[in-house]
Amino acid sequence: MAHIVVIGAGLGGVPMALEMRNRARNEDKITVVCDQPTFNFTPSNPWVAVDWRQADQIKVELEPMFTRKKIDFIHAGLKTLDPKNNTMSLTDGQNVDYDYLIIATGPELAFDEIEGLGPDGYTVSICTTDHADNARKKWLEFVEDPGPIIVGAAQGASCYGPAYEFAMIMDTDLRKRKIRDKVPMTYVTAEPYVGHLGLDGVGDTKGMLESEMRNRHINWITNARIKKVQDGLMIVEEMGEDGSVAATHELPFKHSMMLPAFRGIKPLMGLEGLVNPRGFVTVDEHQQNKTYPNIFSVGVCIAIPPVGPTAVPVGVPKTGFMIESMVRAAAHNIREIMDGGKPTHEGTWNAVCLADFGDGGFAFVAMPQIPPRNVNWASGGKWVHWGKIAFEKFFIGKVKRGVAEPFYEKMALDIMGITKSKK
DSSP: OOOEEEESSSTTHHHHHHHHHHHTTTTTTTEEEEEESSEEEEEEHHHHHHSSSSSGEEEHHHHHHHTTTTTTEEOOEEEETTTTTEEEEEEEOOOOOOOOOEEEOOOOEEEEGGGSTTTTHHHHHHEEEEEEOOOHHHHHHHTTOOOEEEEETTTTOOOOHHHHHHHHHOOOHHHHOOOOOOOEEEEEESSTTTTTTTTSSSSTTHHHHHHHHHHHTTTEESSSEEEEEETEEEEEEEEEETTSEEEEEEEEOSSSEEEEEEEGGGGGOOOOTBBBSSSOOOOTTSOOOOSTTEEEOGGGBOOOOOOSSSOOOOOOOOOOOHHHHHHHHHHHHHHHHHHTTOOOOOOOOOEEEEOSSEEEEEEEEHHHHSSSSSSSEEESHHHHHHHHHHHHHHHHHHHTTOOOOHHHHHHHHHHHHHHHHHH
């Protein structure tokens, strides 16, 4: 019997545990460790932050679902990890030994790297559902006394789609409230151009998103480095290609949401051979760590180099399709090792994104996610908004039922077929 432990229960950890249950032997024990009692459907956080969803609507209690699937669940955080001795200590005082470990913790949010950034400073966040719920309360106060908005992604961020989504969703909500004319809006991003997305663009995301922002009267600053945030004022340096400061902007705001840079969680920091200096887990093409071959990792917590040099640091997103392929590869490879073989499965690392704008949206498919690509496609329309709603319902239902079936590849083909059928 092998004990397989998954740390984390988000978009990577939950599918990982369920897939591993399907691939493991009957006698193998699977345990999930997570500091949250619920699975939270992170893609719906922008809706929570403008009061289109309640936080409880996008949460699923983990323990009952895992119990039905014969998976043990420990509601506690990771305190320390000892990869040399295959053991860990948890925040509730427990010690847990493992034969195989899958790290799916997601990132730590590095708000502290910029003075005044984040929920403990002067900007809100949609990175977690609790953050989004707090942002919702501030949004309801804001619409009673509106003013300028700043939205975007700070230097080092590696997730840009939600920032574009939230900008457009706020715009849509403000127009529905008939107060859009009272709210100047500026999009501030580390990206070298609008629509870069950390991927050097997909299809014509540059043209599509620039056009969308013009139509919605959203100004933008790219190659942006936030110097600091004060109460009602953000100081932004616009960087030149040579690394010099091309311009400094002092932007007043009454409401702001800025995505931060990510880093690895504190208990993993400094574990030589396991993580890079930023704390992200290093893995090979099999999702396996080279120093500790019984440790695998999936999702946002793994290390991926940027697609190329930029004036301001820009990270690479880990999207759902990419994470799904990591999960399946890791589960198959662990089973192969348990059966006495060598790992042979590799994640495809493709990307599918549905970005909702509240009354429309855009979708892209990148195969593989990092260019050059075999498929490099983007399109948009009202169907994306309805597609995102259906996607939310499907995924939350899938987690409630404890279903591990993959679906991103089918979704990619379906959404490309939708737009082709309209032509």
